[in-house]
Amino acid sequence: MSTGEPLIVLEAVNKWFGPLHVLHDVSLSVGKGEVVVVIGPSGSGKSTLCRTINRLEPIDSGTITFDGRPLPAEGKALARLRSEVGMVFQSFNLFAHKTILENVTLGPVKVRKEKPAAARERALALLDRVGIANQAEKYPAQLSGGQQQRAAIARALAMQPKALLFDEPTSALDPEMVGEVLDVMTSLAREGMTMVVVTHEMGFARHAANRVIFMADGQLVEDAPPAEFFANPRSERARDFLSKILTH
Amino acid sequence: MRIKRVAALAVAAALSVGLAACGGDSDEGTGAGSKSFAAGSTMEKLNKAQKIKIGTKFDQPGFGLKGLSGKPEGFDVEIAKIIVKELGIPEDKIEWVETPSKVREDSIVNGTVDLVAATYTINDKRKERIAFAGPYYEAGQNIMVRKDDSSITGPDSFKDGTKKVCSVVGSTPLEEIKKHVKDVATQVVPFDTYDKCRDALKQGQVDAVTTDNVILLGYIAKDEASFKMAGDNFTKEPYGIGVKKEDAAFRTFINDTLEKAFADGSWKKAWDNTAGKFGATLGNPPTVNRY
Amino acid sequence: MNVLIDRFDVFAGGFWLTFQICLLAAIGALILGAVVAVLRISPVPPLRAVGTAYVTVFRNMPLTVVMFFAAFGLPALGSNADFLRIPLLDQVFSRLGADLPYFRFALIALVLYTAAFVCEALRSGVNAVPPGQAEAARSLGLTFGQNLRHVVLPQSWKASVVPLGSVIIAMIKNSALVGFFGVAGDLSQSADQLTSAEGYAFIPVAIGISIGYLIMTVPLGALLDRLEKRQAVAR
Known part of the structure; x- marks a missing residue:
């Protein structure tokens, strides 16, 4: 799927939360159309890494470029960049006071200044695509977790982003709903969407990812194709991590 | 036992007489029973109790101002002392109670004080x-x-x-000046203290401050370079002593006492030592109004 | 209790003036308070500092001191607060346009003081909105202003209504101070006029004044309760 042309490039990125060094000289390049899955024990910095890419978390040193441009400082330019990078959160974060349809059309109408009718038409198509067209007029609280997360994906897709960031998208879901969300993500991966996915779903990593990144203690420890990583992890820490999650 | 107790009482009585005698001129003729009043009258009760509660102002220069001594000083205070002396009570048995304008009537009606001498206009x-x-x-x-x-x-x-004019919230002069202005909303400026009125006058925010002449004289005395009086008094504010409405005998007693003070010079002396220092002339004694 | 009937004009006049100053001050404080709240939550550090400084100063100073600065500081600086002589508005609220500036000074003091509390009430509402809401809006590319307008404020409103109501009710009661700073004839001053200067008994007058304040505060409280309930149902 990957064209090899880099879309997201991190170089020597460092970040501290007070005394805690959460990102330690992280360098990473994600090509257009590539699907990169980030795994690692909790507290390893993988969520923070994901959130630095659209600058929800500012970094202390290093550079991040998106589509050839360095991330701008807070302001209009950053807002424009963020509109090109979709993000899906662990806790969905659908706007609680708006209907599902309004959630999906808000960005296109307010940020892209699309005509409401056109935005609505595309939103309904996206909701249909993620399988919840019949929920369009409901409020988020009326939907199940799986439905909410699919709505959140539709909301991100409505901006026609160049890349999608997933921050543990299935961690807050009941087990029976994980599948429906992963199905949507898998189909997006197949269609060539550039994706950075922080997850514990090893199945998804195994068959949908182009590369698996393993992080521990704020460092990028391994970077390998999934088949190679799962069959033959090079580092002790990765082996240890895999043994813990795969025995269950 | 009985004899011992009687003896002890006699000694105590002798001591108290001796102490009273040592009190000097101002306490002459004080002590319980030192004067005879009609049985059951307020005067008799106060004389027997040997204490009295008097309401006055604690913030009125020249009339009732509580200074460093901790006791109020001024013309009202001196007048009250003359009355107390006539009741046969020593000066140091007076309990001074602050009675700002707002609470004067209630203090008398509720019996919080026995009398009020507090720049108290009769109306x-x-x-x-x-x-x-x-x-x-x-x-x-x-x-x-x-x-x-x-x-x-x-x-x-x-x-x-x-012209804009300033006075203090809730004062009679404020209500009086409202009758002379064209538009209260744009001409009358109330503050909580006369000091603020004075500052506003000095700054030019208002053109005049109005209240009783004695208060204004106090301010002029302190800053003659800035202020002056504009014309004569335009109201008559007779200051009286407030007592319970039904207590006609006490009122008559105070009236008699005042007339005596007018005649024997103690009234003028009280003025000269207090408000008179601001340069206000006293004139002739007013006529007591026995209504 | 005759005073309530005999001097009804004094109570009514006082009520009307207090009502005017409270209405104007409430509008002013809500607007200024919202601006300060936006400063305090803005992503730009210097603006945040300005907002925080504002709240620190005006929330911690006694209102009498603020009133004093307005009544004596502004004229010392040569200002008569003429910018508040707003055309049309001064037709309804005649003292706004009057030559005598104390109504405007008192209004400025009440607005400055109350805005600090309005800001904090609004901010507590904003803080009650889960941070993920604003994050989701940011990641969609909404600007700070759009984020506030479309996502955060509509949701914070519900949590702000009750504290805001308390702030405005406190302001109505605080307005009793204006009479001591050059504004003739507000509701509290009516009490002083009737008791001190005219000699009416204190209790009936106090009852009359209390009724005046309750007429303003009780319906406001009831209105806020209803607003809150309606918002709750809408969820």
């Missing part, structure tokens, strides 16, 4: 709830202006609606 409205002895002084409302201002000559100078 009919107040007579509905309490009674007045006196007057012992005739004050009057006047107007203070900036020294260089000759455009204000009296209350009628406010009629054209341009």
Whole structure:
């Protein structure tokens, strides 16, 4: 799927939360159309890494470029960049006071200044695509977790982003709903969407990812194709991590 | 036992007589039973109790101002002392109670104080709830202006609606000046203290301060370079002693006492030592109004 | 209790003036308070500092001091607060346009003081909105202003209504101070006029004044309760 042309490039990125060094000289390049899955024990910095890419978390040193441009400082330019990078959160974060349809059309109408009718038409198509067209007029609280997360994906897709960031998208879901969300993500991966996915779903990593990144203690420890990583992890820490999650 | 107790009482009585005798001139003739009053009268009760509660102001220079001594000083206070002396009670048995304008009637009606001497203007409205002895002084409302201002000559100078005048919230002078202005909303400036009025006058925010002449004289005495009086008193504010409405005997007693003080010079002496220092003239004693 | 009937004009006049100053001050404080709240939550550090400084100063100073600065500081600086002589508005609220500036000074003091509390009430509402809401809006590319307008404020409103109501009710009661700073004839001053200067008994007058304030505060409280309930139902 990957064209090899880099879309997201991190170089020597460092970040501290007070005394805690959460990102330690992280360098990473994600090509257009590539699907990169980030795994690692909790507290390893993988969520923070994901959130630095659209600058929800500012970094202390290093550079991040998106589509050839360095991330701008807070302001209009950053807002424009963020509109090109979709993000899906662990806790969905659908706007609680708006209907599902309004959630999906808000960005296109307010940020892209699309005509409401056109935005609505595309939103309904996206909701249909993620399988919840019949929920369009409901409020988020009326939907199940799986439905909410699919709505959140539709909301991100409505901006026609160049890349999608997933921050543990299935961690807050009941087990029976994980599948429906992963199905949507898998189909997006197949269609060539550039994706950075922080997850514990090893199945998804195994068959949908182009590369698996393993992080521990704020460092990028391994970077390998999934088949190679799962069959033959090079580092002790990765082996240890895999043994813990795969025995269950 | 009985004999011992009687003896002890006799010693105590002798001691107290001795102490009273040592009190000097001002306490002459004080002590329980030192004067004879009609049985059951307020005077008799106070004389027997040998203490009295008097309401006065603690913030009125020249009349009732509590200073460093911790006790109020001023003309009202001196007048009250003359009455207390006549009751046969020593000065140091007076309990001074602060009675700002707002609480004077209620303090008398509720019995919080036995009498009020607090720049207390006699008027009919107040007579509905309490009674007045006196007057012992005739004050009057006047107007203070900036020294260089000759455009204000009296209350009628406010009629054209341009001059602004300041006084204190809830005071009679404030209500009085409202009758002389064209538009209360744009001409009358109330503050909580006369000090603020004075500052506003000095700054030029208002053109005049109005209240009783004695208060204004106090301010002029302190800053003659800035302020002056504009014309004569335009109201008569007879200051009286407030007592319970139904207590006619006490009122008569105070009236008699005041007349005696007018005659024997103690009234003038009280004035000269207090408000008189501000340069205000006292004039002749007012006529006591025995209504 | 005759005073309530005999001097009804004094109570009514006082009520009307207090009502005017409270209405104007409430509008002013809500607007200024919202601006300060936006400063305090803005992503730009210097603006945040300005907002925080504002709240620190005006929330911690006694209102009498603020009133004093307005009544004596502004004239010392040569200002008569003429910018508040707003055309049309001064037709309804005649003292706004009057030559005598104390109504405007008192209004400025009440607005400055109350805005600090309005800001904090609004901010507590904003803080009650889960941070993920604003994050989701940011990641969609909404600007700070759009984020506030479309996502955060509509949701914070519900949590702000009750504290805001308390702030405005406190302001109505605080307005009793204006009479001591050059504004003639507000509701509290009516009490002083009737008791001190005219010699009416204190209790009936106090009852009359209390009724005046309750007429303003009780319906406001009821209105806020209803607003809150309606918002709750809408969820």
